[in-house]
Structures are given as C-alpha cells and as structure tokens.
Amino acid sequence: MSRRSRAPAADTPRARFDAVTRATVEDRPLHEWLDNYQAVQQGWHRWAHDDLGDAQEWRDAVAAVRRHTVAHLDHYLAEFADKVERAGGHVSFAADAGEAREYVAGIARRKGARRVVKAKSMVSEEIGLDAALEATGAEVTETDLGAYIAQLAGERPYHITGPAVHMRLPRIREILSRAAGEDLPEEPDALAASARRTLRDRFLTADLGVSGANFGVASTGTVVLVTNEGNGRMTTTLPPTHVVVMGMERLVPDWPSLEPLLTLLTRAGTGERVTSYVTAITGPRRDGDVDGPEELHVVIVDNGRSGILGTKYQPVLQCIRCGCCADFCPVYRTMGGHAYDSVYTGPIGAVLTPLLFGLEGREHLPFASTLCGACDDGCPARVPLSDLLLELRADVAAGAAGPSPDASAAPSSVPASGAASTMWAFGFKGFAAVATRRRVWDAALRVASGLRPVLEAEPVRRAGRHAGRRLEPGAFGRGRLLRGPGVVRAWTDARDLPLPAPASFARLWRRHPRPGSPASGGGSDGSVSAGGSAPGVRSSRESGDPAQRGR
Amino acid sequence: MITCLGDALYPQVGVAAVKVLEALGVEIDFPPDQVCCGQPAFNSGYRDEARAAACAYLKAFSASEHVVSISGSCAAMVRRHYPVLFEGRPEEAEARALAARTWEFSQFLTDVMGVTELPVRHTARVTFHHSCHTRRLLGVVEQPERLLGMVEGLEYVPLPRAEECCGFGGTFAVKMPVISSSLVDDKVGHVLETGADELLGLDMSCLMNIGGRLSRRGAGVRVRHLAEVLAEGWGR
Numbered sequence: 204m205s206r207r208s209r210a211p212a213a214d215t216p217r218a219r220f221d222a223v224t225r226a227t228v229e230d231r232p233l234h235e236w237l238d239n240y241q242a243v244q245q246g247w248h249r250w251a252h253d254d255l256g257d258a259q260e261w262r263d264a265v266a267a268v269r270r271h272t273v274a275h276l277d278h279y280l281a282e283f284a285d286k287v288e289r290a291g292g293h294v295s296f297a298a299d300a301g302e303a304r305e306y307v308a309g310i311a312r313r314k315g316a317r318r319v320v321k322a323k324s325m326v327s328e329e330i331g332l333d334a335a336l337e338a339t340g341a342e343v344t345e346t347d348l349g350a351y352i353a354q355l356a357g358e359r360p361y362h363i364t365g366p367a368v369h370m371r372l373p374r375i376r377e378i379l380s381r382a383a384g385e386d387l388p389e390e391p392d393a394l395a396a397s398a399r400r401t402l403r404d405r406f407l408t409a410d411l412g413v414s415g416a417n418f419g420v421a422s423t424g425t426v427v428l429v430t431n432e433g434n435g436r437m438t439t440t441l442p443p444t445h446v447v448v449m450g451m452e453r454l455v456p457d458w459p460s461l462e463p464l465l466t467l468l469t470r471a472g473t474g475e476r477v478t479s480y481v482t483a484i485t486g487p488r489r490d491g492d493v494d495g496p497e498e499l500h501v502v503i504v505d506n507g508r509s510g511i512l513g514t515k516y517q518p519v520l521q522c523i524r525c526g527c528c529a530d531f532c533p534v535y536r537t538m539g540g541h542a543y544d545s546v547y548t549g550p551i552g553a554v555l556t557p558l559l560f561g562l563e564g565r566e567h568l569p570f571a572s573t574l575c576g577a578c579d580d581g582c583p584a585r586v587p588l589s590d591l592l593l594e595l596r597a598d599v600a601a602g603a604a605g606p607s608p609d610a611s612a613a614p615s616s617v618p619a620s621g622a623a624s625t626m627w628a629f630g631f632k633g634f635a636a637v638a639t640r641r642r643v644w645d646a647a648l649r650v651a652s653g654l655r656p657v658l659e660a661e662p663v664r665r666a667g668r669h670a671g672r673r674l675e676p677g678a679f680g681r682g683r684l685l686r687g688p689g690v691v692r693a694w695t696d697a698r699d700l701p702l703p704a705p706a707s708f709a710r711l712w713r714r715h716p717r718p719g720s721p722a723s724g725g726g727s728d729g730s731v732s733a734g735g736s737a738p739g740v741r742s743s744r745e746s747g748d749p750a751q752r753g754r
Numbered sequence: 755m756i757t758c759l760g761d762a763l764y765p766q767v768g769v770a771a772v773k774v775l776e777a778l779g780v781e782i783d784f785p786p787d788q789v790c791c792g793q794p795a796f797n798s799g800y801r802d803e804a805r806a807a808a809c810a811y812l813k814a815f816s817a818s819e820h821v822v823s824i825s826g827s828c829a830a831m832v833r834r835h836y837p838v839l840f841e842g843r844p845e846e847a848e849a850r851a852l853a854a855r856t857w858e859f860s861q862f863l864t865d866v867m868g869v870t871e872l873p874v875r876h877t878a879r880v881t882f883h884h885s886c887h888t889r890r891l892l893g894v895v896e897q898p899e900r901l902l903g904m905v906e907g908l909e910y911v912p913l914p915r916a917e918e919c920c921g922f923g924g925t926f927a928v929k930m931p932v933i934s935s936s937l938v939d940d941k942v943g944h945v946l947e948t949g950a951d952e953l954l955g956l957d958m959s960c961l962m963n964i965g966g967r968l969s970r971r972g973a974g975v976r977v978r979h980l981a982e983v984l985a986e987g988w989g990r
Binding site: 221224225228234238242533537538569571572573574575577579580590593595596597598599601627628632634635638639640641644648651685690691693694696697698699700701702703704706707708709710712715 | 756758760761762763764765766768769772784786787788789790792794795796797798799800801802803806807809810838886887890891915917918919921922923924925926927928929930931932933934935936937938939940962963965966967969970
C-alpha cells in the first residue's frame with residue numbers, strides 16, 4: 204500500500220489524499236501547530252462543559268431534539284416555510300446544488316448586485332455559490348475572518364468552525380498584506396484591524412448579504428445565527444437584500460427545543476459557554492424598524508439529504524456542524540483538513556462527504572479513521588460517527604456506490620481503489636476460511652513458527668539503514684521483523700514486528716492439566732501452568748493464599 | 755478467549771492470564787475451536803466474512819459460563835458488535851447472550867470477581883495505555899488503574915494524552931501507514947515523557963504497535979500486558 208501511495212500515477216481523489224496527507228505529516232511545524240491546536244481546543248471544550256452538571260444529559264437532550272426533528276422533517280419544513288412567508292420572507296426549496304445556485308444568482312442579477320457579503324455558511328460552500336455569484340459579475344467577500352483569509356488564499360475551509368485554523372501568523376500576514384496592498388506588521392491586532400477596515404467598507408456598500416443558518420425555528424419561522432465577530436449581524440442587516448442558504452435538516456421544532464442545542468453548540472464548537480452574538484431573524488424589516496433588509500429569501504437546500512432519510516445513515520442528519528469531532532480526531536490532526544477534499548472535514552466529513560457527493564472515488568474516506576471513538580465521545584448530538592464509518596466500509600466492501608445527487612457539484616470521480624479492494628476482498632475470503640477451521644489455523648501457526656529462524660536471519664541481511672542493530676530478545680517481544688514483504692512492509696517501514704511465537708498458546712495448552720487431574724505446578728517449561736483449580740469464581744478475599752507461585 | 759494475535763504472537767500473555775485466574779480459583783477451559791472473533795473483517799466492511807468467524811466463536815464458547823479476553827477490542831467486538839452483526843438472524847439471541855458474558859481481563863477481575871487486593875509485588879515505574887476500544891466501547895478505564903494500585907512496589911505514572919489513539923486501528927495501520935506511523939510516533943513520545951521502565955496495557959494489538967515503534971526507536975521501555983506483570987509478581 205505504501206508503495207502505491209508513493210507513486211500517485213493519476214490525479215485521482217485517492218492520489219490527492221495521499222499527497223496531502225504525506226505533505227501534512229512531513230511538515231513538522233504544521234504537525235506541532237495542529238497538535239497544539241487540538242490540545243488547547245480540548246481544554247476549552249472541557250472547561251466549557253464544567254458548568255453543565257451532567258453533560259451527558261444535555262447531549263441526550265440535543266440528540267433527542269435532533270432525532271425527533273429529522274424523523275418528522277416534512278412536517279417541520281412545511282411549518283417553517285409557512286411561518287417564514289407569514290413573516291414576509293420568501294422561501295425556495297432547492298432540490299440540488301444547481302437549483303440553489305441558480306436561485307441565488309437570479310436574485311443577484313435581478314437586484315443588479317455588484318457587491319455581495321457573506322457570513323460563513325457551510326452550505327454555500329457545499330453548493331459552490333461563490334463562483335455562481337461571481338459569474339453574475341458580482342464581487343463576493345467572505346466576512347468571517349477565518350473564511351476571509353481562506354478565500355483570499357484560494358483555499359477550502361480547513362475546519363468546519365475554523366476555516367483557517369492551520370495558518371500561522373507569517374502566512375496570514377502575507378495574505379492580508381497582499382489584500383491590503385501594504386506591508387502589514389506581524390501582529391494579530393494590526394492584521395485584524397486591516398481586515399476590519401476592508402470588511403467595513405464591503406458591509407456598507409453591499410447590495411446583497413448571504414448567510415447560512417445554524418438553526419431554523421419552525422414554530423416562528425426564525426433563522427438563528429451563532430457568531431463571534433459581529434459579521435453575521437452586519438451581513439444580515441446592512442444590505443437591502445438578505446439571502447439565507449440552509450440545509451433542509453437545520454430545523455428545530457420550537458424555542459424550548461432550541462435551548463439545549465444552543466447550550467452545546469457553542470461549548471462543543473468553540474469551547475465557549477456562549478458566543479458573542481446569537482442572532483434571531485424573523486422576516487425582513489418591518490415598518491418602524493430602524494434597520495434590516497427590505498427583502499429576505501430563505502433557500503432550503505436538499506442536495507442529497509432527503510436521499511439519506513430513511514436509510515441506515517439517517518443519524519448523520521443529527522449533526523449541528525460544531526466541528527468538535529475534528530478537534531478530537533487524531534487522524535484529522537495528522538492528515539489535515541484539506542485531505543478530506545471536501546467542504547466537510549473531520550470525522551463528520553469522512554461520513555457526510557461520500558453520502559452527499561457519492562462514494563465512488565472516495566472509498567478511502569471511511570477508512571481514514573482508526574475507529575478510536577474519540578469523535579463519538581465529543582459529539583454533542585450523539586451522531587454515531589464510528590458506526591456510520593463502519594456502515595460505509597461495508598458499502599465499500601460490497602462495491603455499492605452511494606447516492607450522487609448532483610454530479611455537477613461533485614468532482615469527477617475515478618474508481619481509485621479497484622486493485623486494493625480486490626486484494627482485501629480476496630484476503631478476507633481467506634480469513635474466513637481460516638477463522639472457521641481451527642486445524643487450518645494450527646497448521647498456519649506451525650508453519651509460521653517454523654519460519655522463525657528464516658525470519659530472524661532475514662532482517663540482518665536486509666535491514667539496510669538498520670544494519671548494525673542486533674536482533675535480540677529485549678525491549679519488545681522476542682525476535683522482531685525489521686522489514687517485511689508486501690503489505691507487511693507498510694507496517695515495518697516505521698515499526699518492528701514481533702515474530703510468530705515458537706509455540707502457539709493452543710500448543711502450550713495441550714500440556715495444561717485438566718481440572719480434576721493433579722496440578723503440575725509447571726510453568727518453567729513455558730507450558731500453561733495450573734493453579735489451585737477450585738471450580739467457580741471467587742473473589743480474592745475468599746481465595747486466600749494462591750496455590751500457584753510466580754515464575 | 756486467547757484471540758488470534760495472542761495465540762500466534764503472544765502466548766505468554768495467555769499463560770499469564772491463566773496463571774492469575776487459576777490462582778484466584780477460576781476454573782479455566784480453552785475451547786479448542788476458537789480462532790478469531792472476526793473484528794478485522796468487520797472493521798474492514800466484510801460483514802459476511804466477519805459473521806462466519808463470529809459463528810465459529812459462538813459455537814466454540816457455547817458452553818462457557820464466562821468468557822475472558824486478553825484483548826479489550828476483541829471483547830468489545832463480541833459485546834458491542836456481535837448484536838449488530840447478527841441482528842434479525844437466528845443466532846441473534848445466542849450472540850446477545852455471549853456478549854453479556856464476555857469480559858476483558860481486568861474487567862473480569864474487578865467487576866465480576868470483585869478483586870480488591872492482590873498478592874502481587876512488582877518493583878518498576880510503569881505507565882499504562884488505555885486502549886480506545888477498552889476505554890470507549892467497554893467503559894473500562896479505572897478498573898486497570900485499581901489493579902495497578904493493588905501491586906506492591908509499583909510506581910504508576912499516568913500517560914500524557916492517555917485518551918488518544920496509538921494509531922493502530924487494525925488494517926488502518928497498513929492501509930494508511932503514513933498516518934498510523936505518525937500517530938504511533940506521537941504516542942511513543944508521550945510514553946518516553948513519563949520516564950517509565952514499562953508500558954502496560956490490556957490489548958496486545960495496540961501494544962504491538964507502540965512496542966514496535968519503541969523498539970524501532972531503540973527505546974528500552976518494556977511493553978507488556980497487565981496480566982504478565984500480575985503473574986510474574988504473584989506471591990512474591
């Protein structure tokens with residue numbers, strides 16, 4: 204596998220994945236930066252949950268609201284759309300990315316919009332809205348600082364809530380200096396002030412404001428935004444037209460059910476007990492209002508979501524986009540956000556990306572996890588991320604391709620892992636044959652044990668850069684393999700591998716005295732030693748002096 | 755439950771576990787037809803193959819009162835994933851029953867046997883790797899720490915970032931070797947920070963990964979299963 208990954212023959216998604224991953228791993232300062240970022244973020248996460256009492260109960264509450272809403276999405280969508288319209292807004296349902304782009308671009312054209320400001324929205328990234336707006340001749344500016352920096356750099360968001368979380372000060376200085384046309388000092392305050400000057404001008408002159416929605420409250424038709432920088436309020440109040448682009452699953456039934464979601468979103472997302480701004484927007488400007496847009500449009504985007512409803516993947520729609528799974532994922536930290544090649548990064552990205560844009564060509568994403576479960580522990584909405592990854596792996600193994608609702612938005616997909624998956628399929632057929640036949644397994648173990656002398660000699664001859672190091676019983680196990688063949692080499696490139704034991708446990712066990720027969724008291728010969736074999740289970744307090752002594 | 759890895763590479767762990775359990779008065783049986791719980795196939799998406807292996811396991815352990823595993827992730831495979839694997843199938847009830855009586859070694863000692871003291875002496879500075887499946891799928895966290903606390907002469911140094919994965923992940927280690935190697939290197943760094951003589955754990959697959967990297971880096975930290983330390987120091 205490692206041989207293949209070092210020679211990416213074509214520009215396939217898997218080849219890009221391997222290239223980005225390797226570059227991230229080899230960039231030691233970036234590695235340390237991301238490692239530190241996660242450690243800090245996890246610390247804030249813990250701190251922010253400290254005042255909640257039993258945080259698990261809050262997670263249960265969030266999960267219950269999300270499960271209920273997703274299960275009755277048709278009902279709440281109808282109610283939400285009705286209430287938005289009653290409040291004076293316009294609602295449009297977009298079946299796919301193309302419809303959503305066309306609707307928003309149409310508004311921009313009708314309004315003759317020259318300047319568009321955007322408050323960070325994952326769905327607008329998902330549907331590729333910026334390019335569609337720019338095609339109308341408008342200048343599009345991201346106004347969330349991180350998203351603004353990523354936009355200037357021409358990069359995809361690195362993290363759901365931290366689009367430029369991987370960038371360190373010198374690079375940010377370089378990017379903002381170029382945008383400002385002056386040489387800015389390498390000081391965070393000065394850099395932020397420069398961005399603020401530019402963005403203020405854009406806010407005041409924008410014809411159209413585009414935002415996402417953290418939540419839509421069905422009972423009142425309210426769009427709720429959770430932000431820190433104030434750009435959300437500027438975007439949604441200053442321009443004469445405000446367009447909300449939201450995923451169809453972003454709803455909550457009512458205000459009481461919003462409470463646990465807001466409570467955990469900020470804590471999980473940024474490690475804050477509350478963000479600077481929580482904005483609730485119900486309809487456009489009303490008579491007597493001092494500010495607010497004259498026109499409000501809410502675009503509700505499906506783009507593959509309804510295809511997930513009713514399937515084993517439905518729980519993925521519980522996600523509230525806090526991004527905290529990435530903050531806990533060691534694999535995310537190691538391969539970096541851009542390795543997902545998607546707007547959605549981290550464990551949720553590994554699940555959602557193949558589901559929304561198709562599994563074909565992205566078969567490697569569900570495998571970009573050690574299944575350690577750290578994401579499951581962190582998730583405020585109890586999205587069973589590891590279980591969903593396992594389901595996707597089963598789909599990959601079965602050769603099933605996921606739904607690809609909007610081929611135009613998805614990068615061209617190339618079957619990337621044909622040879623690899625054939626190898627694994629063949630391997631696991633063999634696995635099943637051995638795992639169900641003890642005698643075959645025993646024979647294999649005997650052969651492996653017999654190979655010990657050969658394997659022990661091999662590394663000495665072939666170790667190359669490890670020459671001079673002796674193979675001896677010591678730090679780990681007995682013998683060690685320093686360089687293995689084929690797939691084993693993917694292991695031995697970085698790690699020694701223990702050699703098969705001279706005798707398997709099963710062979711040692713044959714010499715173990717059966718209950719009722721006299722205890723051998725052995726053990727020095729390597730066989731399984733017998734103790735005082737009283738039947739049943741007793742605690743140590745009852746067992747008294749153990750019959751068996753240590754070796 | 756010796757596990758395939760324990761059978762082939764680490765029989766001394768099984769020997770040690772048997773020694774400790776028998777010393778505690780447990781009658782041990784080793785059903786000969788067991789091979790592998792099916793976890794590698796399950797985690798790779800090969801459900802039919804995993805089910806075949808799991809069926810052999812169900813048969814092998816059908817007569818066992820309790821099943822004790824020397825690997826946390828194999829115990830978690832049975833406890834957590836067998837019910838999923840056999841959902842709606844004739845074997846479901848049997849799978850659920852086996853799941854309910856399958857235990858990880860330290861979990862069996864503390865939760866089932868109620869062990870509160872051990873006649874074990876082991877003089878060493880040790881740190882401990884809480885394997886992810888043991889921690890998160892079985893909820894076994896303080897059980898091994900309690901056992902360590904019962905060992906006389908043992909100095910326990912908690913591992914920094916203890917809750918983080920070592921990067922093994924089964925076939926992940928060879929499917930994504932670049933990521934896996936980087937992760938295990940981070941883990942080895944934390945192990946070395948503790949200045950421990952020994953790294954103990956409850957899952958030889960993770961320990962094979964960390965130990966393999968320690969050994970490659972030429973570090974002199976001894977890597978062992980908790981059962982080995984208990985057996986070696988028993989009655990000393």
